[in-house]
Amino acid sequence: MEINDAAFAVSAESVGAVDEELVERAYEELSEAEEVRKEGNGKWQKWKENFKRRGWILVFILPALIYILIFCYVPMYGILVAFQDYMPGDAIIGEGTEWVGWQNFQTFFSNPNFLDYFMNTFILCILGFIVGFPLPIIVALLLNSLRSKKTKKGLQILYYAPHFISLVVMVGMLELIFGSDGLLDQISIKMGGDVNGLQLFLDADAFRPLFIFSGNWQDFGWSAIIYLAALSGVDPALHEAAKVDGASRFRRIFSVDLPAIAPTIVMLMILSVGNLMNCGYEKVLLMQTGGNLETSEILSTYVYTFGLLGGQYGVGTAAGLFNSVINVVLLVIANYTSKRISNNSMW
Amino acid sequence: MKRIIIGIVAVVLWIACVIPFAMGKTSSSGSEHEFTVLAIKEDNVKDYNSMPVYLDLAEETDTDVYWTFNTSTQYANNPDPVGINGIDAIYHSGFSNLRLYNYGRRGSILAIDQYLSYMPNFSKILDDRPDIAEALKSPDGHIYSLPRVEEMGLKAYPNILFLNKKWVGKLIDDGQLPAGLTLEKSDLVDGLDLSRNQFKAILQKFNDLDMDGDGDTTNEVPLTFVSGNWQGNESDLIASFGVPENREHKTIVDGKVVFTIEDENWYNAIVELNDWYNRGLIRSSAFTQSQDNFLARGQDGRYGAFYWWEKETVVANPDDYIVVLPLSDDNGNRYVGVSNELEVEKGECVILSSCENPEKLLAYFDKFFEPEYSAQLNYGSIESGAFLRERDEQGRLVPNDDHGEQSADDFRMRNAPYGVIYLTQEQWENDVQMESRAVLRLDRLEKYVKPYTYEGATSIPNLNYSAEELNELNVYESSLTNNMLNWMTTAIISAGAPSYDSWQSFLNENRKSIDAVKSINQTAYDRYVAALDDENE
Numbered sequence: 001m002e003i004n005d006a007a008f009a010v011s012a013e014s015v016g017a018v019d020e021e022l023v024e025r026a027y028e029e030l031s032e033a034e035e036v037r038k039e040g041n042g043k044w045q046k047w048k049e050n051f052k053r054r055g056w057i058l059v060f061i062l063p064a065l066i067y068i069l070i071f072c073y074v075p076m077y078g079i080l081v082a083f084q085d086y087m088p089g090d091a092i093i094g095e096g097t098e099w100v101g102w103q104n105f106q107t108f109f110s111n112p113n114f115l116d117y118f119m120n121t122f123i124l125c126i127l128g129f130i131v132g133f134p135l136p137i138i139v140a141l142l143l144n145s146l147r148s149k150k151t152k153k154g155l156q157i158l159y160y161a162p163h164f165i166s167l168v169v170m171v172g173m174l175e176l177i178f179g180s181d182g183l184l185d186q187i188s189i190k191m192g193g194d195v196n197g198l199q200l201f202l203d204a205d206a207f208r209p210l211f212i213f214s215g216n217w218q219d220f221g222w223s224a225i226i227y228l229a230a231l232s233g234v235d236p237a238l239h240e241a242a243k244v245d246g247a248s249r250f251r252r253i254f255s256v257d258l259p260a261i262a263p264t265i266v267m268l269m270i271l272s273v274g275n276l277m278n279c280g281y282e283k284v285l286l287m288q289t290g291g292n293l294e295t296s297e298i299l300s301t302y303v304y305t306f307g308l309l310g311g312q313y314g315v316g317t318a319a320g321l322f323n324s325v326i327n328v329v330l331l332v333i334a335n336y337t338s339k340r341i342s343n344n345s346m347w
Numbered sequence: 348m349k350r351i352i353i354g355i356v357a358v359v360l361w362i363a364c365v366i367p368f369a370m371g372k373t374s375s376s377g378s379e380h381e382f383t384v385l386a387i388k389e390d391n392v393k394d395y396n397s398m399p400v401y402l403d404l405a406e407e408t409d410t411d412v413y414w415t416f417n418t419s420t421q422y423a424n425n426p427d428p429v430g431i432n433g434i435d436a437i438y439h440s441g442f443s444n445l446r447l448y449n450y451g452r453r454g455s456i457l458a459i460d461q462y463l464s465y466m467p468n469f470s471k472i473l474d475d476r477p478d479i480a481e482a483l484k485s486p487d488g489h490i491y492s493l494p495r496v497e498e499m500g501l502k503a504y505p506n507i508l509f510l511n512k513k514w515v516g517k518l519i520d521d522g523q524l525p526a527g528l529t530l531e532k533s534d535l536v537d538g539l540d541l542s543r544n545q546f547k548a549i550l551q552k553f554n555d556l557d558m559d560g561d562g563d564t565t566n567e568v569p570l571t572f573v574s575g576n577w578q579g580n581e582s583d584l585i586a587s588f589g590v591p592e593n594r595e596h597k598t599i600v601d602g603k604v605v606f607t608i609e610d611e612n613w614y615n616a617i618v619e620l621n622d623w624y625n626r627g628l629i630r631s632s633a634f635t636q637s638q639d640n641f642l643a644r645g646q647d648g649r650y651g652a653f654y655w656w657e658k659e660t661v662v663a664n665p666d667d668y669i670v671v672l673p674l675s676d677d678n679g680n681r682y683v684g685v686s687n688e689l690e691v692e693k694g695e696c697v698i699l700s701s702c703e704n705p706e707k708l709l710a711y712f713d714k715f716f717e718p719e720y721s722a723q724l725n726y727g728s729i730e731s732g733a734f735l736r737e738r739d740e741q742g743r744l745v746p747n748d749d750h751g752e753q754s755a756d757d758f759r760m761r762n763a764p765y766g767v768i769y770l771t772q773e774q775w776e777n778d779v780q781m782e783s784r785a786v787l788r789l790d791r792l793e794k795y796v797k798p799y800t801y802e803g804a805t806s807i808p809n810l811n812y813s814a815e816e817l818n819e820l821n822v823y824e825s826s827l828t829n830n831m832l833n834w835m836t837t838a839i840i841s842a843g844a845p846s847y848d849s850w851q852s853f854l855n856e857n858r859k860s861i862d863a864v865k866s867i868n869q870t871a872y873d874r875y876v877a878a879l880d881d882e883n884e
Contacts (some may be wrong), residue, residue, distance in 0.1 A: 051546035056353075056354075063361070064564065085449075087427070087429070087446075087449050087450055087453065087455065088427035088428075088429050089427075089450075089455045090453065090455075091430040095452065098453075107818075107822055110822060111822060111825075111826055112823070112826050112827075112857070112859060112860055113826040179635060180630070180631040180632040180634075180635045180636070181630075181632055185631075189565050190565065195554070195625070195627030196625070196627060196630070196631050196840070197623065197631070199631045199840065200633055202631060202634060202635060202836065202840055227605065289634065289635050289636060289836070290574065290575065290634055290832045290833060290835070290836030290837075291635075291833070291836045291837055291840055293406065293829055293832060293836075294833050295838070297829060305825070306825050308424075308426065309423065309426065310443075310445070310825065311426065311427065311443065311445060311446045311449065312445075312821065319608065327784065
């Protein structure tokens with residue numbers, strides 16, 4: 001019994017000790033939780049107050065959110081069409097949906113001209129990027145270093161005005177200048193050149209330069225605006241300091257302005273790499289002739305003619321999806337590279 | 348104050364977002380009518396809802412049809428209104444074989460053959476004309492569309508060569524005729540006989556001299572056409588080398604489907620055309636211009652020669668132009684190809700399965716095939732003055748050419764809805780006369796073009812493909828069409844003539860597509876011939 005009692009006493013003692021520890025720990029935890037809750041409550045309270053006071057500002061962001069939701073996210077389920085034998089009027093998911101697996105992709109890849117169309121797209125877009133990306137940066141830097149505010153404003157308007165010309169009008173202008181019986185054609189004939197003058201619209205080699213330079217002529221001023229905005233944020237004190245140190249105008253562009261807008265440049269570069277394979281089919285389609293098909297038939301015009309006009313919606317969507325996947329891959333690569341090199345990245 | 352202003356801005360933004368949705372809902376109309384039919388119509392054509400011929404049709408069949416419209420541009424960008432609610436049929440749908448089959452198979456459009464008991468006229472056509480019945484069938488044996496049938500024997504020959512006789516007369520007067528060519532002014536009448544080399548020499552003079560007398564020797568257009576267009580293309584110029592060319596480069600010779608691009612004569616023609624181009628005899632605009640550009644430029648009076656169906660629509664001074672026989676080759680032989688434009692157009696009108704009372708709507712459309720109505724649909728309503736008051740001795744309607752200020756072309760464009768009709772030899776003989784322009788055209792073709800058809804060449808009829816064949820054709824044909832257009836244009840307009848090897852390698856690159864398209868067409872054609880033979884037995 002004694003032994004038992006003793007044993008009991010020992011165990012009771014130890015139990016008591018454990019209990020005390022437990023209780024103490026529990027109290028601590030409780031109070032900690034209480035603190036956290038109180039703090040949280042405080043934050044929540046603060047947020048609530050803030051929302052009550054300024055929450056209506058959020059209303060402004062709603063249209064944009066709804067826009068993105070309706071026009072960017074909701075239609076995305078449409079890519080399912082790439083795996084279906086689809087005709088308008090069919091349910092995309094529902095009764096009567098005809099799933100065909102990868103067959104549409106097979107049809108697309110087995111097109112004898114697939115590789116040509118792919119390379120045409122790639123070359124046209126990459127050349128457009130190489131020419132079109134640095135141009136607005138250079139223009140913005142030059143405009144920014146102009147002394148006269150008036151000249152700067154005037155030039156800026158002059159540069160971005162062409163942005164508002166519609167595509168059809170733009171191609172019409174190109175045709176009047178570079179096409180058959182166009183300005184250059186006429187001049188070349190009158191100057192006693194070849195009987196057939198200059199036929200840039202029929203020339204497969206002239207298609208890319210025409211497309212890229214006309215596109216950039218239209219858009220470089222517009223794209224420069226965002227860089228100009230970034231440049232206006234550069235602290236004038238930096239320029240003052242550089243001047244005191246005897247930096248030339250040119251030096252200041254490289255050592256003050258360019259580093260200041262570098263993050264903007266990187267961000268825009270990542271974005272445009274993610275959009276690299278989209279050159280826009282409308283202008284290409286408008287500029288197509290029998291003579292330049294060799295370079296002017298690209299994936300998106302194929303999607304339009306074969307998919308939409310030919311009623312092959314599944315194959316058209318598959319081709320579009322393929323294009324988008326390439327874009328996403330390029331975007332990820334660009335983002336990763338820039339993260340490693342410059343510490344600037346989208347995510 | 349600030350809050351109020353911001354509040355107003357927010358409200359305005361919201362309204363701007365919501366209004367388009369609200370408007371979209373109210374803009375649909377026509378639901379109170381028995382049937383709503385979508386028609387593809389240009390804006391300059393009068394509203395079908397008030398066209399006398401449609402009012403008569405509605406009255407006679409006691410059917411209430413409301414017409415709604417898309418222009419062809421709208422339709423091209425959204426070619427499948429099948430999913431749209433509240434439409435019972437599509438008129439001028441222009442559905443291809445593949446579209447008809449795909450929609451028919453899944454029941455989006457109705458199989459019209461199941462309603463033949465309501466359609467006496469259409470049934471009779473199918474009974475009388477097994478070739479049309481065969482042409483209309485889809486791979487599953489059903490008929491999914493109402494056709495347009497206008498058989499005048501015109502469409503297979505869409506090119507006539509016209510020459511500026513005033514300019515040639517000037518060459519004769521000035522003693523500038525090319526060496527070896529003796530022509531009197533009295534020779535300059537329709538049906539002028541020229542060899543290809545003589546014609547080329549005349550074009551060279553047109554190019555070198557100031558023919559229109561404005562002091563500028565560079566603005567004359569010696570020879571022009573619209574490359575790849577359905578009429579007035581370069582096909583018959585190429586055909587003169589002894590190859591049955593048409594704009595698809597695909598034809599049937601003695602029951603065999605052939606690609607003209609594989610013919611050595613075709614290559615020779617391209618080499619020669621390259622020479623013509625580099626001499627300035629064919630201007631580059633022939634390869635870039637649209638039909639409208641071509642017609643507009645024709646009004647300047649600077650065309651030396653051109654290919655078209657009729658000169659009257661092209662130039663302001665048609666009397667100055669004469670028809671030239673197909674150009675003869677060195678041995679004096681003449682050839683023209685046959686086009687694949689068919690006079691039975693398959694997908695003219697489809698009935699959607701959402702239509703609640705298709706029997707009645709089809710009975711209404713069936714009336715369209717009656718000769719009196721077909722004639723009015725084709726030329727314009729009787730009440731609008733499309734026909735002369737008096738019928739001719741045989742009791743036929745006679746189309747009226749005289750519309751005062753309006754040209755016959757403009758009148759017909761505004762007043763004739765076209766679409767589902769049935770006019771064949773029988774109707775031309777008993778019910779309605781052909782338009783005088785068509786008679787003129789036909790007359791010229793009979794005299795100056797048809798006799799020189801390449802021996803054994805025929806159009807490829809409306810063939811009945813199986814589902815797999817349709818899909819395979821679809822894969823190969825689109826890229827082949829692109830490649831042929833590209834090679835031919837580039838070969839003609841490049842600085843030097845295309846080498847024999849470059850032609851061979853072009854053929855080899857496309858060998859798979861050429862063979863696939865050829866064999867699918869051949870199989871389908873053999874089936875078509877066999878089916879017709881069965882019918883005849």
